[in-house]
Amino acid sequence: MKKFSPILLPISLFILLQTLISSGVLNPYWQQIIQFACIITISSLGLNLIYGYTGQFSLGHAAFYGIGAYTSALITKTFPHSGILIFFASLIIAIIIVALVSFLIGLPILRLKSDYLGIATLGFGIIMKVIFDNADAVIPRLGGSRGMGTIPKFTNFTWSFFVTIGTILIIRNFVFSSLGRACISIREDEIASECVGINTTKYKTMGFVIGCVFAGVAGVLYAHLYTFLHPSNFDFLKSIDVLLIVVLGGLGSISGTIIAAVGWTFLLEGLRVLLPPEILDWRLVIYPLLLIVVMILRPKGLGGSIEFKFLKSG
């Protein structure tokens, strides 16, 4: 069956990059950038599921990223010297917490239509940021607006890479199944979807929770890569970043999202490298200009709805 050739690509990519890292060709700075690209990809794939596939306009994605980050960091900091096992446990617990919170929030909120849903999720994101800012009043270890530091650095390239591959596989398997089709039908026409027997509330919630869980997973990896968390990392501007990526990649395109996420990370870093230090500030001026130009020229995003062939088969 065709199943073998798709596996070859990620394995060879991993071997290539890992070699570059171990041999020192890629210095720690670039190692971190590559891992960050993986993390952003995971988060973006989550939002793509929520918005690109199920059509639910969520502007609060960073909140779940943050919940995953803080939850896992709290656990690994509370039980230091417990090895990789505690990292794994913190990942599981973070997933459960994010799933719970997104489920409870989703239930009332997903009833709202498009723009209003966006605003409600935006509001939720802001509420979470305020909670992050003041969390140290309840649990001092969370740091609040002073930040939370000395988180053990468990994330490495292997973790980042393979969790990303796992994310791609899970989302792609979901999307190309009857449940995934049910979600897509909601995006296409919610009323028609209900009338052909799809329990739209159930599938909207399912898409939302799964998407938020991936944001949480990305947050876990982020916390244990940068080893320092501050609430400003999880404000609504971060939710907007992910939204930009998902739209640029083409709504409802897994490959588009991956390319856009990786491309976005390297664009911002590339500009930092390319521009001479005197005009480094222009980096953040060029970036939105590029955004505007791309949107005007390709309003459907760079990917449209094309998918890599190997993602579709099987």
Next chain:
Amino acid sequence: MSYFLQQLINGLQLGFVYALIALGYTMVYGIVRLINFAHGDVFMVGAYIGYFGICYFHLPFPVALAFSMLGCAILGITIERIAYKPLRTAPRIASLITAIGVSLFLEYFTSLKFVFGPNYLAYPRPFKVTTFYLGDVSVSTIQLIVFSVAIILLILLQYFVQKTKMGMAMRAVSFDKETASLMGINIDGVISLTFGIGSALAAAGGVLYGIAYPQINPFMGIMPGLKAFVAAVLGGIGNIPGAVLGAVIMGVVETMSSAFISSTLRDAIAFSILIIVLLWRPSGILGKRETEKV
């Protein structure tokens, strides 16, 4: 009790500033269904134009205000022509992303050293500030100016929208763009006019904000813009009186929360109220129940 009244007045002051911003959001959304993310940054530019007018050109306050409003009207119309008009037939999300791009551009471009610079600037107060006392409650000249300028502009806007031909054209286009164009209305002109008026009002809001909370910087538009937008939605997006109502509620709730509950939690409280209101009235307080035709 007098503390409560004092905070109420402070809240109304904030609410009126938000209202001037919220109107731009609501009018633009009503007419092109766009959430103009860059609107908060137009507010910021308005504050800065007022700053330069007063500090460098020594313009009297009303002139600086008018100048700022004019400048931002032009800015708003230019942005619309360059960035939004090409996307009128594209999926709505594309315009939204472009608006985000414009917003980021305005923020980072103006924070470059040769433009406005990234630092906070202290806003001048080009008139004598006196405080009046009604019992224990104090009202300063600043607050009176904020109230009077805002109210005058709101009355002018209401008159314009309801009683003039152009205003009627605006209402027609926001109701049904295609039919309005078939009736001979110049859609491009009406849209530009809407952006112009909205931006001018935001500019006025910016100048008043600078005078009332006298520190400005290139990123000052983010939170007020967001809150004004939320206010517009709260009142029913596309609905002009709704925007004012929502904004006043936002301003008062924010100030009261800060005064009586906690200053750090005030945003969380304000947005929690938003979510609750939306769940109860999904189209906003005065919003039209947009039922989908099946």
Next chain:
Amino acid sequence: MTPVLELKGLTKYFGGLKAVSNFDIKIEEGELIGLIGPNGAGKTTIFNLITGIYLPDDGNIILSNESIAGLKPYQIAQKGISRTFQNIRLFNNLTVLDNVRIACHMHANYGLWSAIVRNRIFSREERTIEEKARDILSIFKLESRADEISRNLPYGEQRKLEIVRALANKPKLLLLDEPAAGMNPQEVEKLMELIHFIRERFELTIFLIEHQMKVVMSICKRIAVMDFGEKIAEGSPKEVQNAPQVIEAYLGREC
């Protein structure tokens, strides 16, 4: 004989406006019943009430002796009522095959876990769904178009696809809302043949809203007429055509 569908005293208000008032009808198994009336009479509202999109303010909706008023649309669909819409509501960006596969979802017997790990249950169920979908597409000669994006289909084929999608899960009752809208005379002929074909091939009951009198009068045995939310006449095509209140509703009162 228990009727397939019974509407008793069905009433719906929108604000102060009475969209449907005290509507009664009994539809027996296998019948083809027409619903006509001037624009705004409330016909689509009846369909929306039956399918659960609106909640009735009064009255009852009974499907084969079971009250379905108050159920959600997807539950009603799962109980065997399918419909088409006045303005075609296909899943525009999806393929013809996917449109039908989605309608088969309610019979898919696997959950999230199976979808993600792709076990044998998943493969088996997916195969069944695809077979079912392709089967029904081929019955209606749409199989060659299976991988086309539905928005690109010609108008007549889109209407057909919408009907095919509604039939995908073997409904008991099929509601057709102005299926002939926007069709030229040849297309209308084909539509009538299609409806005949459906009645022969499938065991179901059809409730049809239509403005084109040629269609209604020739294929429906019994017709109900609505005006201003009320039923003003019911009977055979001949009876209805000659009823003075029907003529008045369409043409206005003689001055």
